[in-house]
Amino acid sequence: MLDPRAPLPFQATVHPEARAARRLTWDSREAGPDVAFVALPGERMHGNAFVERALAAGAPFVLTDLDVPRAVRVADAQAALFAWARAERGRAPLVVGVTGSAGKTTAKSYVAAALDALFMPVFNTMPAIACFLIESGGAGQPLVVEMGIDRVGEMAELVDLVRPDVGVITTIGPAHLEQLGSIEGIAREKGVILRGVDGGPVRALVGAQAAAFYPGVDRYGFGDVTFAGEDLRVTPEGASFSFAGVPVSLPLSSTVQAEAAVLGLVLAREAGVDVADAASRLAGVSVPGGRYRVHRGRFTVIDDAYNASPVAVRAALDALSGWAGADGDGAGRRISVLGRMLELGPTERALHAEVGAYARERADLSFGVGAFAAELGERAFATVPELVGALLAEVRDGDVVLIKASRGISWTPERRAQEGVGLDVVVSALLEARDGPTSA
Structure with missing residues (x-):
């Protein structure tokens, strides 16, 4: 338990109603009876704007510079959080x-x-x-x-x-x-x-x-x-x-x-x-979704869509090249589906072209989507919905399909679809088409 009344590695005034918590969060939506809230400065708003929401959700205490109920009041909540972390580490x-x-x-x-x-x-x-x-x-x-x-x-x-x-x-x-x-x-x-x-x-x-x-x-x-x-x-x-x-x-x-x-x-x-x-x-390790998670079936989907950089895409393509089709007899094709890699600076087009050339070597069929679709695949599509339609029409039993792109999680869904990032929706579409809407 995280007890605000225990000795703390920073100066604080603890409200008499503050109580121990099991967890901490800086997202007020996660605050609750066992989860305390830390009011941190953000890019657009300060966490102090959400203190009342956290208190209403039952947060055991809030780490803040405000004088509110259940406050662990400090001069600088972020500095206090980091000092606490160093002490516990x-x-x-x-x-x-x-x-x-x-x-x-x-x-x-x-x-x-x-x-x-x-x-x-x-x-x-x-x-x-x-x-x-x-x-x-x-x-x-x-x-x-x-x-x-x-x-x-x-x-x-x-x-x-x-x-x-x-x-x-x-x-x-x-x-x-x-x-x-x-x-x-x-x-x-x-x-x-x-x-x-x-x-x-x-x-x-x-x-x-x-x-x-x-x-x-x-x-x-x-x-x-x-x-x-x-x-x-x-x-x-x-x-x-x-x-x-x-x-x-x-x-x-x-x-x-x-x-x-x-x-x-x-x-x-x-x-x-x-x-x-x-x-x-x-042998029992299970990595989070989107990181080389293999879904076997009448065709195989390799969900590696969480994020992408040139070195990560090349490693994924190397792994794809080792497959001989989901049916094991070499009849299936190895298909790469690649989207945009973000934050590559002025050389991004050349880096996408290099990765696309590697995909053509390692896969039997390559798809690209978004801003650099033509560089990434021999079959290029401007948007994710267009890609999904063509891919579902193409894939057949025995194929192995690799999905990989950057996330762009701060982008709108419309921009994600246009730029070809966040290809988790392609994974979901493939699995639903293969197994039905109950597929996970």
Whole structure:
């Protein structure tokens, strides 16, 4: 429980009616009898505008500078939240921070399973991370935190908040170029996670793809790396390999998942966790929707639509190329359906063309939609509804269909459809056409 009457790492005036909560939120819509509300500054409005709504919903307390019932009143709610998070983080036995241009969420999920750790859900903003640290720091379990950035200086801020004992970089590639400027800039900014606070000690690991950017740092994965899985085999049924003599089997997974599993096993072994026990937990990992989730059936849909960058799309296309059709006899076609990748800066057209050329090599049939449809696929469509109609008319039993694009979650539905982002609607349409409206 989060008790506002317990000693706090900041100065506060606690209202006599304030009571303990189980969770914290900065979204007043999530406030309730067990969920306290933190009133933070926003891009458009300050959270103070929603304090009354949170109180009406029964929030046990509100962290704010306002003099209201059940207030934990502070001079600066955001500074207080971060100070609280740092204090609670200090109670955790091990904290792993994961960043990279692609594969962060997958790595986070596999590391958490191997370590039997607590990990953050999808959101990875500074307030979300702070709330997670406050809620979980005293649980006595390792913590795994996804640390994504899209501007210069942000990783330094995250490292100061999270203070990871282990810093991991999965991949380096063109993503968020509008703010980070270049591949070298991306590598430099993400590399801050390997140095720790004020250059303090941190266990640093990088994936094989990122190794060239960080000479001398221990590498994990397969092949010529410091910590390698052996005898990797990837089929439509999944990936299998061995690590330290322990067999590992990952159903419906690709090389990306296998590399994340190696990372998890490396960290488990170093933490004194039995490798065989860790490997058994890896077999049950379920990543969030939209991240290489395979839906088998009379045709197979690979839902990788949560987000996209050039390095992530290439990895997904590599995985697609290993399929021989959902019926297993090679009769089915491998179909890629790609939409726009966001925040690539002035070189975005060339980067889309490169990815599209790779799709034509790895897939039997390629579709593109939105702003760079012609670059992404041999069959190009201006809008998502047009794409869906053509795709449903084309797909047949035995095919394997990969769906991947950026999200554009702040855009209107109309702009999403026009620009070809957020292709989760295409996944839903395919599954409904294949299985009926009850498909999940």
